[in-house]
Amino acid sequence: MKLSEVLEITSATCIVGEQLASIEVNHAFASDLMSDVLAMSRPDTLLITGLTTPQIIRTAHMLDLPAILVARGKDVPQDVVDLARTTGIVLLSTHDIVYVASGKLYVRGLSG
Amino acid sequence: MSLEQSVEALRYLGLFSSLDASSVMSTAVHALHPEDRVAAARTLMREKSISGVPIVDADSRLVGIISVSKIIEALADGRLADSVDSVMTRDVVFLHAHDTFETILSCFQRFKFGRFPVVEEDGKLVGMITDTDVLSAIIRSFYSVYVHDQRRTMTLGSFSALSKEFESSADFAYDISSTGLENAGEGSARLKAFLQSKGFGDSIVRRASVCAYEAEINVCIHAGGKGSLRAIARNGEIIVRVEDEGPGIENIDLSMKEGWSTATDAIRELGFGAGMGLPNIRLFSDHLVIISGKDKSTKVEMIFLADKE
Numbered sequence: 001m002k003l004s005e006v007l008e009i010t011s012a013t014c015i016v017g018e019q020l021a022s023i024e025v026n027h028a029f030a031s032d033l034m035s036d037v038l039a040m041s042r043p044d045t046l047l048i049t050g051l052t053t054p055q056i057i058r059t060a061h062m063l064d065l066p067a068i069l070v071a072r073g074k075d076v077p078q079d080v081v082d083l084a085r086t087t088g089i090v091l092l093s094t095h096d097i098v099y100v101a102s103g104k105l106y107v108r109g110l111s112g
Numbered sequence: 113m114s115l116e117q118s119v120e121a122l123r124y125l126g127l128f129s130s131l132d133a134s135s136v137m138s139t140a141v142h143a144l145h146p147e148d149r150v151a152a153a154r155t156l157m158r159e160k161s162i163s164g165v166p167i168v169d170a171d172s173r174l175v176g177i178i179s180v181s182k183i184i185e186a187l188a189d190g191r192l193a194d195s196v197d198s199v200m201t202r203d204v205v206f207l208h209a210h211d212t213f214e215t216i217l218s219c220f221q222r223f224k225f226g227r228f229p230v231v232e233e234d235g236k237l238v239g240m241i242t243d244t245d246v247l248s249a250i251i252r253s254f255y256s257v258y259v260h261d262q263r264r265t266m267t268l269g270s271f272s273a274l275s276k277e278f279e280s281s282a283d284f285a286y287d288i289s290s291t292g293l294e295n296a297g298e299g300s301a302r303l304k305a306f307l308q309s310k311g312f313g314d315s316i317v318r319r320a321s322v323c324a325y326e327a328e329i330n331v332c333i334h335a336g337g338k339g340s341l342r343a344i345a346r347n348g349e350i351i352v353r354v355e356d357e358g359p360g361i362e363n364i365d366l367s368m369k370e371g372w373s374t375a376t377d378a379i380r381e382l383g384f385g386a387g388m389g390l391p392n393i394r395l396f397s398d399h400l401v402i403i404s405g406k407d408k409s410t411k412v413e414m415i416f417l418a419d420k421e
Contacts, residue, residue: 032383033383033384033386033388034383034384035326035383035384035386035387035388035389035392036386036388038322038325038326038388038392039388039391039392039395043314043318049383051382051383053293053382053383054293054294054297055293055296055297055329055382055383055384056383058296058297058300058301058325059297059325059383061297061301061304061321062297062300062301062304062318062321062322062325063318063322064314064318079294087301
């Protein structure tokens, strides 16, 4: 699934990396527990999370995850936005809660 | 895959190359002398829950072994008061202290005994090897987690051999200095860029980065954010060492269990401290050595092999 489709399905906005909307993700992982995310080492995965700490970017960076979808429309602090930019991670934001965003993407074919 | 095939595959990986009989055996051995009574052997087996007792002479040299089946025979014949000498097996199958792990395995496969005495060159008994000892050695080779016990000397050799190299000529060095979790991961991000610049493949770089990151987070959570992250990366091998000044890990076995953590709620709110750090490191590293203790510094050394991918 292209990130542009993720944007459309979850009515998300792109905070960082608009030019990368054609990137494909084949899986998604929803968690607020970064160690659980780290335990799952699969690069072509979209991270869905309710956290907005710098550690979500660090975690995605270590795992070569291309993009993060922040749920519940939270404000993402500037330092986190900057870190996403310098590490080349696409940062998306949706007003959906994690459960709803995950469900919408799942029924449209984005597997776990 | 059969057990033999599994062992063959593991042998190929060189996991057991450093194991010899002296490092596999139990050294807490209960032996008897030829003049002891059979009844004493029976009592010893019952009290120590063992199924065979080695018999040694006055100079501790192995002269025989007495097994449960011999005791049963002696019981049936009413010979419990006889000397061990009269019922023991004299033709003992034994191992030498320097025998390789392969020799030990082939001994178990060939003779179907539950235990083998281990002797020095001069024939003196120094230990026993049971199937449980073999299993423990295999598990130790996989996890290679050593704390302050006698097993430590086994791996410390290789650990300290690299210490000077880490001090004087590490390929990558970063001082961890973080007051909270905000900067945690900076060192691992730099390490990742360094490893990529060295031409290592995506997968090994990812594994090394994830492990370095978990270890760096641990320094920030548990050791006041002060420590070092260093790496030696050459010849298809990445060795990452993360050290701090304490307060140390009181119980390494517990800390290796998924879900066990001493982190605060504040840390958990940041997405860490769920007790997955060291288990994750174990999952993604090819070899792992952790040296720590209560009120001691912690050293975590992780080895990643490119040819294992």
